[in-house]
Amino acid sequence: MVTASNLGFPRIGGNRELKKLVENYWNGKLDEKALLTGAKNLRAEHWKLQAEAGIAQGHIPSNDFSFYDQVLDHLLLFGVIPARYANLQFPLETYFAMGRGLQKPEQGIDVPAMEMKKWFDTNYHFIVPKFEANQEFTLRSTKPIDEYKEAKALGIQTRPVILGPISLLHLGKAAKGASFDPITLLDKLLPAYASLLTQLAEAGAEWVQFDEPVLSFDLPLAYKAYYAKAYQYLASAAPGLKILLANYFGRIGSNLDFITPLPIAALHVDLVRAPEELDIVLQTVSNSAQFALSLGVINGRNIWKADLDAAIAKVNKVAGVLGNDRVFVAPSCSLLHTPHSLTAEVKMKSEIRDWLAFSVEKLHEIVAIAKAVREGEASVADTLAANRQSIQNRRTSNLIHNPAVKAALAAVTEDMFRRKSPFPKRYADQQTKLQLPAFPTTTVGSFPQTKEVRVARQKLKKGEYTAEEYDAFIKKEIDSCIKFQEEVGLDVLVHGEFERNDMVEYFGECLQGYVFSQNGWVQSYGSRCVKPPIIYGDVSRPNPMTVYWSQYAQTKTKLPMKGMLTGPVTCLQWSFVRDDQPRKDTTFQLALAIRQEVVDLEKAGIPVIQIDEPAIREGLPLRHSDWAPYLDWAAKAFLLSSTGVEDSTQIHTHMCYSDFNDIFPTIQALDADVITIENSKSDLKLLSAFESYGYTNGIGPGLYDIHSPRVPSEGEMKERLDQMLQYLKKELVWVNPDCGLKTRGWKETEEALKNMCEVAKAKRVKS
Ligand code: GLN
Ligand code: ZN
Numbered sequence: 001m002v003t004a005s006n007l008g009f010p011r012i013g014g015n016r017e018l019k020k021l022v023e024n025y026w027n028g029k030l031d032e033k034a035l036l037t038g039a040k041n042l043r044a045e046h047w048k049l050q051a052e053a054g055i056a057q058g059h060i061p062s063n064d065f066s067f068y069d070q071v072l073d074h075l076l077l078f079g080v081i082p083a084r085y086a087n088l089q090f091p092l093e094t095y096f097a098m099g100r101g102l103q104k105p106e107q108g109i110d111v112p113a114m115e116m117k118k119w120f121d122t123n124y125h126f127i128v129p130k131f132e133a134n135q136e137f138t139l140r141s142t143k144p145i146d147e148y149k150e151a152k153a154l155g156i157q158t159r160p161v162i163l164g165p166i167s168l169l170h171l172g173k174a175a176k177g178a179s180f181d182p183i184t185l186l187d188k189l190l191p192a193y194a195s196l197l198t199q200l201a202e203a204g205a206e207w208v209q210f211d212e213p214v215l216s217f218d219l220p221l222a223y224k225a226y227y228a229k230a231y232q233y234l235a236s237a238a239p240g241l242k243i244l245l246a247n248y249f250g251r252i253g254s255n256l257d258f259i260t261p262l263p264i265a266a267l268h269v270d271l272v273r274a275p276e277e278l279d280i281v282l283q284t285v286s287n288s289a290q291f292a293l294s295l296g297v298i299n300g301r302n303i304w305k306a307d308l309d310a311a312i313a314k315v316n317k318v319a320g321v322l323g324n325d326r327v328f329v330a331p332s333c334s335l336l337h338t339p340h341s342l343t344a345e346v347k348m349k350s351e352i353r354d355w356l357a358f359s360v361e362k363l364h365e366i367v368a369i370a371k372a373v374r375e376g377e378a379s380v381a382d383t384l385a386a387n388r389q390s391i392q393n394r395r396t397s398n399l400i401h402n403p404a405v406k407a408a409l410a411a412v413t414e415d416m417f418r419r420k421s422p423f424p425k426r427y428a429d430q431q432t433k434l435q436l437p438a439f440p441t442t443t444v445g446s447f448p449q450t451k452e453v454r455v456a457r458q459k460l461k462k463g464e465y466t467a468e469e470y471d472a473f474i475k476k477e478i479d480s481c482i483k484f485q486e487e488v489g490l491d492v493l494v495h496g497e498f499e500r501n502d503m504v505e506y507f508g509e510c511l512q513g514y515v516f517s518q519n520g521w522v523q524s525y526g527s528r529c530v531k532p533p534i535i536y537g538d539v540s541r542p543n544p545m546t547v548y549w550s551q552y553a554q555t556k557t558k559l560p561m562k563g564m565l566t567g568p569v570t571c572l573q574w575s576f577v578r579d580d581q582p583r584k585d586t587t588f589q590l591a592l593a594i595r596q597e598v599v600d601l602e603k604a605g606i607p608v609i610q611i612d613e614p615a616i617r618e619g620l621p622l623r624h625s626d627w628a629p630y631l632d633w634a635a636k637a638f639l640l641s642s643t644g645v646e647d648s649t650q651i652h653t654h655m656c657y658s659d660f661n662d663i664f665p666t667i668q669a670l671d672a673d674v675i676t677i678e679n680s681k682s683d684l685k686l687l688s689a690f691e692s693y694g695y696t697n698g699i700g701p702g703l704y705d706i707h708s709p710r711v712p713s714e715g716e717m718k719e720r721l722d723q724m725l726q727y728l729k730k731e732l733v734w735v736n737p738d739c740g741l742k743t744r745g746w747k748e749t750e751e752a753l754k755n756m757c758e759v760a761k762a763k764r765v766k767s
Contacts, residue, residue, distance in 0.1 A: 002319060002327045004370035005059035005294060007209065007246060007268065008161055008334025009046050010359050011066060012523050014341055017042055019527040022067060026527075032092060039067065043147065047156045049360065054367035058206050062151050062158035063144040064334060067092075068099040068526050071126040071171065072114075074163050078192045079140040082130055082175065084111050091141070099127060099526055116525055118618055120213060120249045122301070122337050123532070123574065125525035129172030131182045137192040145199050152204060159244065160200055161334075164210035165189050165230050166223065171214065186226055193230075194237035201238040207265070209244045210234075213333075215259070216250030216270075216622045227258040235263040244268060244294060248333035249301075250622045251277045260289045268294035271314065272301070272332035278314060286321050293318055296332035297369065298362050303338060303520070303534060303576045305357045305394075306365050308372070308387045315373045329370040335359040337522055339531075344519035352515050352536055355394040395580070400537035402512070408592055409585070416595075417639040419671060421647045423697050426673060429648040433607060434492075434560050439721070439735050439760040442492035442700070444654050444676055445564045445610060446500070446740035447481050448749055453498050474499050475552060482556045488750060489757035492608055494562050495553035497742065503566045503612065504574045505533055506545075511593055513539035514575075534576045535586060541593035544600045551604040562608040562652065563601040565594055568637040573615035584633040594641035602645045610652035610676075611642055616666070617657055627662075635669040642672065652676065656739050658686050664693040674698035678738040687727035699728060702738020703756055709744065711751040717759045735760040 012018045021038040024030040030038075043065050050060045066073050075081065076095055088094040088102070088109070096102070101113035115128040144160045151158040169182040169189065200208060210231075235243060242265035251274035252259065259267060267289075269281055278295075285293060295318060297311040311329075319327045341360035345353055357365060368383045377384060394400065419426060456473045459465035465473070481496035500506040508514040514533050521529040546563060554561040568590035577586055594611065601609050616634050621627055642651045653672040658679050660667055667675065679686055679701035687701060703720050704712040724733060735756060741749050 002315065002324045002329060002370045002373045003056045003059055004054055004367045005159075005328045005330045006050055006055050006061055006335065006363065006366065007211075007248070007294075007296075007300070007331055008061050008064035008336050009050060010336055010338065010340050010522070011042070011046075011064065012340070012521060012529060013042050013045075014343070015519070016521055016529055018067075019529060022527045026096070035067075035092075039065065040150065043150065044154055047151050047154060047158065050363060051156050053360070053363040054371075055363060056370075057157040058159060059328065060151070060156060060158050061161045061209065061334075062147045063160045063162065064336070065147060068096065069125070069127050070161075071129065071163060071168070072099050073143060074168055075127065075129055077139065077141050077143060077196070078137045078168075078189065080129055080131060080135065080137065082114070120216070121618065121620070121622060122249075123522070123524055123530060123618075124337060126171070129168060129182070130175040131169075131172055131178075131185055132175050133178045133180055135185055135188065137185075137189045139192050139195045139199075142199070144196060145203050148200060148203055148205055157204075157206065159207040159209050160205055161209045161211060162193075162196070164212035164245070165193050165234075166226055167212045167214045170217075170219075183223075183226060186230060190230060190233045193234055197234055197238035197241055201241045205241060207242045207244060209246055209268075211246045211248075211334075213246070213248050215247040215252050215255045216273075218253075218624055219255055219258075223255070224258045227262060231262040231264060242266070244328075246294070248296060249273060252281070253277075253623070256281065256284055260284055264291050266292040266294050266326075266328060268296060268328075268330060270296040270332040272296060272299045278318075282318055282321055292326035292328060293322065294328035294330045296330050298329075298331045298365050299579070300331040300333040300335050300362070301337050302579055303356050303358060304579050305355055305361070305387065305390050307391050308365060308369060308384055311365075311369050312372045312377070315369055319373055324374065327373070329366050329373075331362055331366065335362060338362065339517065339520035339522055345517055347518055348515060349399075351393070351397065351399060354390050355536070356534075358520065397537075400513075400578075400580075402538035402540055405513075405538035405540050405589055405592075409588055412588070412592070412640065417636055417643065419643050419645075419647065419651075423671065423673065426647040426650075427698065429646075430607075430650040430673065433648045434650065436491055436560075437760075438730065438764045439733055440491045441735045441757050441760045442490060442562065442652075442676075443485075443494055443736055443753070444706075444738070444740045445494050445497055445562075445612070446742035447484075447494075447496040447498070448744050448746050449498070449742045450746070453477060457499075457501060474549070478549065478553050479556060482553060484746075484750070485753075486557065486559065488753040489761065490753065491559065492562050493553070493557055493559050494564060495549050497564060497740070499549055504571055505531075507566050507571055508533035508535075508575065510541070510543070510545035511539050511590075512542055513537040513589070520576075530574075532575050535572070535578050537578065539586065539589040539593055541596050545597055547597070547600050547604050547606075550601055550606050554605055560607045562610050563598075563606040565597060565609065565611045565641075567611045567613035567616075567653070568594055568641050569619055569634045570613050570615040573619050584637075587633065587637040588640060591637040591640035595644045598642060598651075599644045602649045607648075608650040608652060609642075609645070610654060611638065611672075612654045613638060613670075614654065614656040616655065617659065617663065620663075631663065631666045635666050638670045638672075642670075650674065654739075660686065661689055664689070664695070668693070668695060668697075672697060674700060674734055676700035676702065676734065676736050676738075678702050684723060684727070687724055691727040698732045698734060700734030700736040701728075703735055703759070704737055704752060706737045706739050706741055706744060709748050711748050712755065714755045714758050717756055718762070721759055721763060 025035040244266040246268035248270040460470040477498040550563040652674040
């Protein structure tokens with residue numbers, strides 16, 4: 001029988017209930033018992049919802065719930081707890097301390113959080129496991145077993161989701177001071193996994209899902225033996241328990257060779273990310289394996305309705321070869337990365353809403369596909385007819401297709417990807433115009449977004465502020481921000497970004513081709529959720545987006561004003577993107593819109609323009625062999641957005657990371673006149689890497705870390721600047737914080753920036 005299955009359901013709840021529960025618990029407004037009860041109710045609701053939608057018993061996920069992060073859950077499960085958390089009082093306190101740090105001065109407790117990292121190429125962040133060389137593993141919690149039993153008591157047979165041992169180790173690192181490859185801990189880790197499996201089997205579980213998404217990476221050949229050892233061990237630990245091994249986010253590629261000999265009962269493949277892989281996987285499995293295939297045909301990473309006919313054809317093909325009993329229909333990955341349901345989207349244009357499917361709607365798609373293959377298409381005729389209609393409407397909608405945008409893209413010429421002259425000539429022209437001192441000082445763009453600023457924006461939205469009142473409010477903020485910057489002694493000023501809620505959402509709201517959901521939240525990290533804008537159609541810029549504010553700001557100062565924009569790759573990366581054309585084309589449309597803005601800013605007399613691209617790195621494909629084409633179009637998109645100006649206009653870019661090693665050629669290819677980057681951890685390796693790469697343009701490695709309220713001293717920053725100057729040419733060095741100041745308070749910002757400007761001034765005198 002073809003089985004309708006799911007890999008994971010969003011845990012935050014239809015109205016972000018989990019966020020509220022957890023935050024109230026942190027604030028002391030909710031006790032532990034209430035937190036646990038709230039979470040239990042939420043899990044029950046989600047299981048029932050999946051069962052009622054028709055996901056098969058035994059293939060509804062459990063243990064996909066987490067109070068903070070599923071990787072962190074596994075660290076507590078197997079007792080991988082760094083020593084600094086050892087003295088905390090009770091498990092939940094340890095758990096949250098590892099996730100977000102804990103300060104209780106009255107008890108002398110002050111522990112920072114563990115490191116967080118983006119989960120593959122998603123916007124979800126996981127806690128990075130840190131292993132000691134002599135790491136021990138023991139089964140320390142019963143969470144997966146408890147949640148399995150909890151569902152069973154409701155009459156729902158679930159498939160516990162466990163992060164596989166190879167992925168757990170591969171995603172982790174050796175603890176500070178140690179240097180070894182965590183995968184060497186496999187032998188010690190397996191018995192803890194085995195006890196977990198035994199207990200799950202005893203509790204009545206029939207299936208267990210091991211997530212092994214690292215199979216989407218390039219893995220060393222030695223991993224074949226690790227996979228063999230791990231899964232042979234686990235299969236024999238609980239012989240009655242059927243193992244589904246799940247890969248997602250990319251193709252398995254040659255790693256398939258590791259998998260085919262394993263004693264597993266099913267393999268999940270992501271046919272959304274790697275549709276081209278179906279034939280080879282099917283052939284290999286039918287020739288040399290006995291297991292079933294779980295077909296990830298519904299996109300767990302995006303919000304569009306699936307083309308059910310196309311999905312059914314794929315599933316039929318596999319069923320034809322393997323037989324119905326060896327086929328599961330599934331989302332491509334856990335639905336964690338898709339919002340809960342469309343029910344709340346009452347304000348969205350109904351034509352657009354009809355093209356979408358959030359998690360709940362995707363469950364129904366899975367069930368319909370399985371039923372169509374099992375019982376024939378007539379059994380779901382109405383569903384299929386409605387789906388065909390939606391797909392057809394979307395394909396031809398004139399909301400999506402804007403001939404002017406398509407024509408503009410077709411008319412792009414090679415010279416639109418380069419500046420008029422090379423960097424040295426431009427930098428000289430810019431200097432003639434800007435007359436900047438040595439070690440020019442600037443900021444990355446935003447200034448503290450106080451409660452007052454956020455309230456003003458809400459008032460405008462609710463109609464409690466007229467446009468004029470809001471305008472006056474923002475101008476007042478800009479006025480005082482400019483005065484502030486002049487007083488602390490900055491050289492290139494910014495307007496402060498007070499009119500922006502978010503660096504992507506603001507532009508999305510100004511552009512055509514975007515729509516915003518009311519409730520389309522997805523978890524980003526811990527209790528933090530984001531509501532990515534949806535790019536549904538051709539992108540165009542009906543009106544200038546930032547010129548008004550930048551131009552106003554320039555009238556308030558004689559110093560150069562820096563215009564502030566978000567780059568095309570970042571706009572793409574932090575949105576749900578249309579799937580009916582290559583991502584590259586959508587990015588180029590965004591780039592053209594930003595290019596118009598850049599040109600308009602220049603016309604309005606803005607001499608410096610910064611185009612932020614913090615997301616270029618996170619867009620990197622998981623496989624090395626896919627990097628080159630991506631990096632090529634990502635750099636081109638930036639160039640397309642930034643090169644429409646005269647030599648004397650200075651283009652800045654900003655990136656919030658410090659890991660450039662693999663992408664130097666791209667960073668150089670962007671040809672920004674100045675790049676500001678994160679370098680707050682005083683990482684000399686980074687600077688020496690810039691030096692040995694031979695980076696030629698202006699560069700501002702952040703002189704201090706804005707992520708903490710701590711005020712760095714002059715001495716400290718002077719030392720950092722001196723270190724930088726050992727590696728970088730002094731004519732090219734800029735002095736700036738390492739990111740925007742939006743989350744900081746005014747007081748610490750003032751002290752820190754004053755110290756920073758003093759350091760630059762002192763250096764000028766001496767050099
Ligand atoms: N200009 C943005 C700001 O200052 C940049 C934010 C970012 O890099 N993430 O807030
Ligand atoms: Zn930044």
